[in-house]
Amino acid sequence: MFCRCHFCRGKLKPLVNMDQMLKKARANHYAVAQININNLEWIKAVLNAAQKSNTPVILGVSAGAGKYMHGFGNVVDMVKNTIAYNKITIPVALHLDHGSFEACIECLNVGFSSVMFDGSRLPINENIAKTNIIVKLAKKHHASVEAEVGGIGGSEDGTVSNGELASVEECSLLVKKTKICCLAAGIGNIHGIYPKNWKGLNFKRLQKITEATDGIPLVLHGGTGIPEKQIKEAISLGVCKINVNTECQLSFAAATRKYIAAKKDLDLKKKGFDPRKLLAPGVEAIEQICLEKFTMFGSVGKA
Ligand code: 13P
Numbered sequence: 001m002f003c004r005c006h007f008c009r010g011k012l013k014p015l016v017n018m019d020q021m022l023k024k025a026r027a028n029h030y031a032v033a034q035i036n037i038n039n040l041e042w043i044k045a046v047l048n049a050a051q052k053s054n055t056p057v058i059l060g061v062s063a064g065a066g067k068y069m070h071g072f073g074n075v076v077d078m079v080k081n082t083i084a085y086n087k088i089t090i091p092v093a094l095h096l097d098h099g100s101f102e103a104c105i106e107c108l109n110v111g112f113s114s115v116m117f118d119g120s121r122l123p124i125n126e127n128i129a130k131t132n133i134i135v136k137l138a139k140k141h142h143a144s145v146e147a148e149v150g151g152i153g154g155s156e157d158g159t160v161s162n163g164e165l166a167s168v169e170e171c172s173l174l175v176k177k178t179k180i181c182c183l184a185a186g187i188g189n190i191h192g193i194y195p196k197n198w199k200g201l202n203f204k205r206l207q208k209i210t211e212a213t214d215g216i217p218l219v220l221h222g223g224t225g226i227p228e229k230q231i232k233e234a235i236s237l238g239v240c241k242i243n244v245n246t247e248c249q250l251s252f253a254a255a256t257r258k259y260i261a262a263k264k265d266l267d268l269k270k271k272g273f274d275p276r277k278l279l280a281p282g283v284e285a286i287e288q289i290c291l292e293k294f295t296m297f298g299s300v301g302k303a
Pocket of ligand 1: 036060097098190191192193220221222223224243244245246247
């Protein structure tokens, strides 16, 4: 399958789903990064970092970010056109992050190549039933589905839970009764910045979930600020997709602050107020974080 847009005239790959990406990662003991995007600056930065380093990448879009970008359809167009415009050749999946049932359907219909149905707050049987409906629809679109069992800590776009550990039995049941691509399961991870007294990831629970889920790729949410040693251990135990959002936002904000603190925006001669200049350090900072994460996750050169 190749892109049919007028920029590349069939030479570029369109979006891919996560199936092959994650199977390959699981088999070769590395993790693919899901980097959440917020606007055109994010899309450019993540794709550039991935292309430069020959790294497969998943662009995550939360419901809130989709709304901010004026709709999921707009996101699909921006991402596909940016891929074509920049002649991006690495595999790129466009993935709904923590989707409601309705948002999953909408994203599949407008061209996302992957969705996460987050039924983690539903009773397990309802989670399984709804996941199955989404999997069936996704199949028609050649898209992949991530499902979740148990809460993941912290807060993200209204998704709040207490970082509890996922039930091993529920993980096993969901994987047995659905044809999902990958599974997110709470192992003490938290969205956002980890508190100072955070106990770290629970590898005992991860080990048990891995043993009970028949080789399914496992997903680690809350990738911001997890020490490298723990990332590596999680990968060795079956995690092959790691989500990162907050760290890019923090680095973008810090770089923009530095530019403004240096009063560069006030340089009228150099037109330092031009958004293409004002936002450039932030874009570079996101690229830098992406490269660091790709290296840490072992996915550089795996496109
Ligand atoms: P962080 O914001 O903690 O990096 O988590 C991102 C995430 O898990 C998106 O689903």
